[in-house]
Amino acid sequence: MTLTLMIQGTTSDAGKSVTVAGLCRVFKRRGLKVAPFKPQNMALNSAVTPEGGEIGRAQAVQAQACGLLPHTDMNPVLLKPNSDTGAQVIIHGKALSNMDAQDYHNYKKRAMSAVLTSHQRLCEQYDVVVVEGAGSPAEINLRANDIANMGFAEAVDCPVVIVADIDRGGVFAHLVGTLELLSATEQARVKGFIINRFRGDIALLQPGLDWLEERTGKKVLGVVPYIHDLHLEAEDAINKQQCVSEQAIKIAVPVLSRISNHTDVDVLRLHPQVDLCFIGKGEAIPPCDLIIIPGSKSTRRDLDYLRSNNWDSDIQKHLRYGGKVLGICGGFQMLGKAVHDPQGIEGDAGSSNGLGFLNMETTLGSEKTLRQVSGKLIASDAKISGYEIHAGISSGPALDRPFANLHTHNDGARSDDGQIIGSYLHGLFDESETRNELLRWAGIAKVDELDYTSIIESNIDRLADCLEAHLDISELLKT
Structure with a gap:
């Protein structure tokens, strides 16, 4: 029994x-x-x-x-x-x-x-x-x-x-x-x-x-x-505990009003070479090496929220000074020129201007993509794995420079100048090869190894x- x-x-x-x-x-x-x-x-x-x-x-x-x-x-x-x-x-x-x-x-x-x-x-x-x-x-x-x-x-x-x-x-x-x-x-x-x-x-x-x-x-x-x-990965609450060393690069993550899967950056908080901070309402994004725009359950609402906190201006300034930007899932969609929600999937039907950093647009639909995926990074052949949870389909010239080649399709986009990356993959930092490549891209010359699976176990x-x-x-x- x-x-x-x-x-x-x-x-x-x-x-x-x-x-x-x-x-x-x-x-x-x-x-x-x-x-x-x-x-x-x-x-x-x-x-x-x-x-x-x-x-x-x-x-x-x-x-x-x-x-x-x-x-x-x-x-x-x-x-x-x-x-x-x-x-x-x-x-x-x-x-x-x-x-x-x-x-x-x-x-x-x-x-x-x-x-x-x-x-x-x-x-x-x-x-x-x-x-x-x-x-x-x-x-x-x-x-x-x-x-x-x-x-x-x-x-x-x-x-x-x-x-x-x-x-x-x-x-x-x-x-x-x-x-x-x-x-x-x-x-x-x-x-x-x-x-x-x-x-x-x-x-x-x-x-x-x-x-x-x-x-x-x-x-x-x-x-x-x-x-x-x-x-342990949180159910919902954001753990702001940090592990910082003198050699750390600085990573900033703006906390969107409907932030989702912020556990994507958990492994970075534990990395001895990373100083990661969450940026709350009313706070400016500080000088840093990398800004990660996380996932969102309401992408258009969070575009408005992002702008209401002047984070769009902070990101533009960050890019002018040579900083890097990574958008994950909803954050990736925000990097494009527009997000369309004709059926009101995530709220009121309509369209919103994106941040305009990548030449693409996203249309939300009733079919949600749910799948575990794996493949290799385009730039380095490093292994990547993760999972997709999104209702949108992105299209446009930006996707001609994908971030990763997965077994069934290409994922994401890279800007021509190499400062911006977008991906639909959650959990992309859990794979050590991808994490190391992205940390090198963000500014670490020699990345220390970190066995995240062993840490969780x-x-x-x-x-x-x-x-x-x-x-x-x-x-x-x-x-």
Whole structure:
């Protein structure tokens, strides 16, 4: 009989994704066949599965912790916000439509069917399914037709563990308050609590733990210490931690209002020769060697956002002084002369002037390109691999100078003067040969090697070691 264990949190970013990833590796080490599962995910960081479906980035990392390839059943419902009130709804890896909040709320009963179908398929293949909730189960306005938290747990009758981040402060209020706002049946299925990111002497916390167990009748299943310098690709939040050396080149990444797949630059943040900074609203892009314009879920809106921050002027000045610019996916589309959205795929129908640095135009359409790709760079024959997630098709003379030759098609464009590169490929820095070539292009004479896969694996193992040491794993595995 498959054990389904659900990890819910008192808040967003309480540590659900990380806890699930760590537990997946712990259970795998114990010889169990384990898979991650998130019924509903709202995130702009996504991954493409081998079968060409789209899921949340966090579930791809959790799959890696299990030693599995990612699959659409691991995240059957993905919501990608394209405005403050609407999102693209993706079911079993394929875009269904754009819906506003009320429309999606009415659609949830049908979405639950997809969720339960995927969960059942996983249960038929694995010993343990570790489920990640979304946000908080105590969001009263979202309780009706819930598929992300207790609504799912009640439907499949699984135990729940609630995680809270003590580093935020108010951890006991978070846990007691969350539990109090649940129904009697929901409270009954809570096995206990995990307190995350603790710093200090555990003895000073013990009176609070004793009080919490007495007050709630629930076990504290462990207190996880703050793990310094832990690197796992984020579900959505931008990690601004930097690793800088004196020999570093400077890379600036403007944070667009609908930035997507900013995990593309994670490996650069870890590189000892790179000083990478994210540029926020109202900040000027500082003098640097390379500007990376990242992906966007709403390219035309983010062109307006980019201009409202005067980043277009900053980029023009940067190019005049000989700097380099790389546009990825939506950022690549922005480099052209225009972006057309005649069907209103990403917002209101219409067209927007691009930055005009590349002689091409992009038209958005209803068919989304989702595929894993590989090939070689045109300029150096270096290996490149990555994945495409985009609704647009670009055309124009700029594409006659492609960036990469993939096995099925050419990708991207290079400017005549060599200062500008555009590519549709997410994850292009993960491949060491391409990363080294791009860093040389940006200004590093001799690039140090960096094994990004080993870094991720070692961080997952370090996380699992920590959970093994500080959680009651045997209690978690009890049905």
